[in-house]
Amino acid sequence: MRIKKHPILEFPVKKKIEFYFEDKKLEARDGESIAAALIANNIRIFRFSEKKQRPRGLYCAVGKCASCLMEVDGKPNIMTCITPVKQGMKVKRQKGRGDLI
Amino acid sequence: MIRKVQMAVIGGGPAGLSAAVAAASQGVTVEIFDDNFIPGGQLIKQTHKFFGAKQHLCGTRGMDIAQILLDRCTQHNVIINQQATVTGVYANTLGVLYPDKFEEVEFKSLVVATGASENMIRFVNNELPGIYGAGAIQTLMNVFGIRPAQNVLMVGSGNIGLIVSYQLKQAEVEVECIVEALPQVGGYQVHASKIQRMGIPILTNHTIIRAEGNEQEGVTGAIISEIDKDFRPVPGTEKYLSVDTICLAVGLTPLADLLEQCGCKMTTISELGGRVAVHNHYMQTSRPDVFLAGDVSGIEEAVTATLEGQLAGLAAAKYMNIGNPLIIQNKMNEILIQLNEFRDGPFGEKATYGSQRLLKEYSYE
Amino acid sequence: MSEDQNNLNHSTIPEFLTDILPPEERILKRPVAIIECFQEIPCNPCVDSCPQNAISIDEGINRIPQIDYDLCTGCTLCVPKCPGLAIFVVGVDKEDKTKGSVTIPYEFNDLPQIGEEVIGLNRQGKPVTPAVVKKVIVSKITDKTAVITLSLPSEFIHEVRFFKRQSSK
Numbered sequence: 274m275r276i277k278k279h280p281i282l283e284f285p286v287k288k289k290i291e292f293y294f295e296d297k298k299l300e301a302r303d304g305e306s307i308a309a310a311l312i313a314n315n316i317r318i319f320r321f322s323e324k325k326q327r328p329r330g331l332y333c334a335v336g337k338c339a340s341c342l343m344e345v346d347g348k349p350n351i352m353t354c355i356t357p358v359k360q361g362m363k364v365k366r367q368k369g370r371g372d373l374i
Numbered sequence: 375m376i377r378k379v380q381m382a383v384i385g386g387g388p389a390g391l392s393a394a395v396a397a398a399s400q401g402v403t404v405e406i407f408d409d410n411f412i413p414g415g416q417l418i419k420q421t422h423k424f425f426g427a428k429q430h431l432c433g434t435r436g437m438d439i440a441q442i443l444l445d446r447c448t449q450h451n452v453i454i455n456q457q458a459t460v461t462g463v464y465a466n467t468l469g470v471l472y473p474d475k476f477e478e479v480e481f482k483s484l485v486v487a488t489g490a491s492e493n494m495i496r497f498v499n500n501e502l503p504g505i506y507g508a509g510a511i512q513t514l515m516n517v518f519g520i521r522p523a524q525n526v527l528m529v530g531s532g533n534i535g536l537i538v539s540y541q542l543k544q545a546e547v548e549v550e551c552i553v554e555a556l557p558q559v560g561g562y563q564v565h566a567s568k569i570q571r572m573g574i575p576i577l578t579n580h581t582i583i584r585a586e587g588n589e590q591e592g593v594t595g596a597i598i599s600e601i602d603k604d605f606r607p608v609p610g611t612e613k614y615l616s617v618d619t620i621c622l623a624v625g626l627t628p629l630a631d632l633l634e635q636c637g638c639k640m641t642t643i644s645e646l647g648g649r650v651a652v653h654n655h656y657m658q659t660s661r662p663d664v665f666l667a668g669d670v671s672g673i674e675e676a677v678t679a680t681l682e683g684q685l686a687g688l689a690a691a692k693y694m695n696i697g698n699p700l701i702i703q704n705k706m707n708e709i710l711i712q713l714n715e716f717r718d719g720p721f722g723e724k725a726t727y728g729s730q731r732l733l734k735e736y737s738y739e
Numbered sequence: 740m741s742e743d744q745n746n747l748n749h750s751t752i753p754e755f756l757t758d759i760l761p762p763e764e765r766i767l768k769r770p771v772a773i774i775e776c777f778q779e780i781p782c783n784p785c786v787d788s789c790p791q792n793a794i795s796i797d798e799g800i801n802r803i804p805q806i807d808y809d810l811c812t813g814c815t816l817c818v819p820k821c822p823g824l825a826i827f828v829v830g831v832d833k834e835d836k837t838k839g840s841v842t843i844p845y846e847f848n849d850l851p852q853i854g855e856e857v858i859g860l861n862r863q864g865k866p867v868t869p870a871v872v873k874k875v876i877v878s879k880i881t882d883k884t885a886v887i888t889l890s891l892p893s894e895f896i897h898e899v900r901f902f903k904r905q906s907s908k
């Protein structure tokens with residue numbers, strides 16, 4: 274769901290890159306956050322809570338809550354809203370707290 | 375080896391950028407630390423023309439103001455560290471966390487311009503994916519060019535709720551309605567009028583009581599209800615709205631934890647949005663080497679954030695005995711006049727009242 | 740949503756409006772700006788936008804803008820400069836008093852074409868009359884805010900404040 278035409282803004286065409294979500298290859302644009310890339314691909318469920326396994330997604334988009342934490346390249350608790358997406362990155366839904374080691 | 379800077383600024387929004395430029399113009403070497411990977415704070419997502427007077431760049435779109443401030447930083451050799459989250463402030467050092475390292479930075483003076491975080495309210499299922507803060511919706515739409523929703527329920531009719539509703543329509547997203555718990559619209563009449571003439575209803579004395587949804591899709595709907603004067607839902611007035619997204623624009627709280635952690639005297643003033651550091655006219659806290667500016671000193675707007683930033687930067691230079699104290703004092707006096715002029719309306723009353731209370735506490739020291 | 744809810748609070752606008760409207764003879768002379776900005780907010784770009792100095796704000800920037808209808812030429816330059824999108828220009832045809840025009844600031848995709856038939860909406864977004872697009876201005880000065888003039892029956896010049904295209908839902 275990318276905006277193609279906007280009355281005020283111009284979105285310069287950015288380089289397309291590829292990343293993986295749950296082992297599925299998806300397209301992103303260079304320079305956007307992981308969270309933005311996921312939402313552009315219509316993915317809103319980012320993780321499941323620890324006790325009740327309830328779904329969580331993006332909330333503040335500026336690194337001030339902890340709703341969008343995901344597992345990125347094997348590391349848990351990555352704030353996907355303020356981390357840029359990179360070519361070949363492997364992003365996974367986080368379950369619970371994520372294992373630290 | 376600990377890196378040393380004369381002045382460190384936490385936060386790269388209008389307040390932090392302005393503080394940096396003001397200090398650098400007096401000869402101070404300045405570094406900004408901002409946790410995002412795009413500098414500019416809240417401004418980068420404001421596509422609308424700003425209010426204010428000419429010297430405040432009024433009539434210019436927020437995102438263009440960010441660029442103007444960033445250019446001034448470049449002119450003054452201000453270094454902006456991005457993806458640099460300040461995790462703690464100690465006697466005279468900062469702890470800064472980057473994606474791949476941790477660093478300690480020593481400072482002679484510090485300006486805290488961390489802005490604010492968005493408030494949350496209570497309703498059933500309020501953590502479902504598809505419920506966003508207004509700032510998040512703006513970031514997705516206006517920074518990344520992503521349409522985050524098909525149709526939205528907006529909660530809150532302050533300026534942010536009104537402006538984001540307008541911006542959603544500009545991105546061709548439907549706004550079902552705006553609910554407002556108070557009996558009147560919170561934001562400016564001119565913003566509300568823009569929304570209403572597009573046919574978006576503003577329902578006062580209403581709130582959201584429940585989000586509907588599931589594990590696969592997140593939000594699929596919302597239940598709103600009328601509320602009485604004690605904010606209790608009126609039974610029988612519930613209404614179901616089929617929306618895929620709920621946007622919360624229910625206020626901001628200053629991000630003042632670093633100030634509290636580093637030992638600044640704090641107080642709670644609801645007019646300013648919650649817990650704030652006690653400070654004087656020149657934005658100096660009870661810790662003489664620590665200054666603050668912008669939303670972290672009380673929720674206001676970009677113009678006052680910019681003016682406060684300039685004050686803080688100049689005051690920090692003066693504190694370090696850098697620059698000409700007379701020139702600095704004159705500049706500070708001018709800025710104070712502008713601040714008063716800006717706040718001299720009914721909408722500035724809260725801020726004025728809040729800062730007067732702060733000043734009182736400061737002078738009791 | 741019921742009519743009542745839609746009108747909440749902002750039913751006050753037409754009330755205020757009657758206090759500020761120029762006399763009918765003035766509107767017949769030439770188009771005139773109507774400033775629908777009724778609160779003391781810290782803002783004043785309208786003052787500088789007017790080449791005739793017709794708009795003023797007393798002491799500081801927080802007072803309500805005042806317009807001198809004798810100075811206003813109806814040039815529409817102020818319309819895109821107001822961040823509140825609160826200034827409209829209205830006019831009535833001298834030859835045929837049943838014909839009127841309203842100029843509106845517009846910041847959406849797909850600008851209407853000159854000559855296109857659109858639906859005039861009132862302050863609550865309710866359709867009130869068909870209208871025809873007479874003029875569309877977008878230039879560097881307007882900074883992406885289009886300035887659109889509609890022709891419509893003159894009885895609606897104080898009512899129509901927005902429009903929708905027939906193609907839209």
Ligand SMILES: Cc1cc2nc3c(=O)[nH]c(=O)nc-3n(C[C@H](O)[C@H](O)[C@H](O)COP(=O)(O)OP(=O)(O)OC[C@H]3O[C@@H](n4cnc5c(N)ncnc54)[C@H](O)[C@@H]3O)c2cc1C
Nearest residue numbers: 385387388389408409415416460488489668669675676677
């Ligand atoms: C929808 C909306 C519409 C608005 N419209 C207007 C308007 O029309 N006119 C107007 O004047 N104002 C407007 N504002 C308000 C204005 O944008 C803010 O008041 C202003 O941006 C506050 O500036 P600031 O520098 O204090 O904070 P911010 O702009 O929030 O910047 C703070 C920065 O600090 C960073 N930060 C926070 N903590 C840390 C940390 N620990 N380490 C490193 N970095 C950190 C943040 O990520 C951020 O980049 C609007 C705001 C919103 C949300």
Ligand code: SF4
Nearest residue numbers: 789811812814815817
């Ligand atoms: S229409 Fe022209 S003359 Fe009239 S107030 Fe606006 S800018 Fe001034």
Ligand code: SF4
Nearest residue numbers: 776782784785821823
């Ligand atoms: S520019 Fe517009 S919103 Fe600002 S004071 Fe003038 S009329 Fe009001």
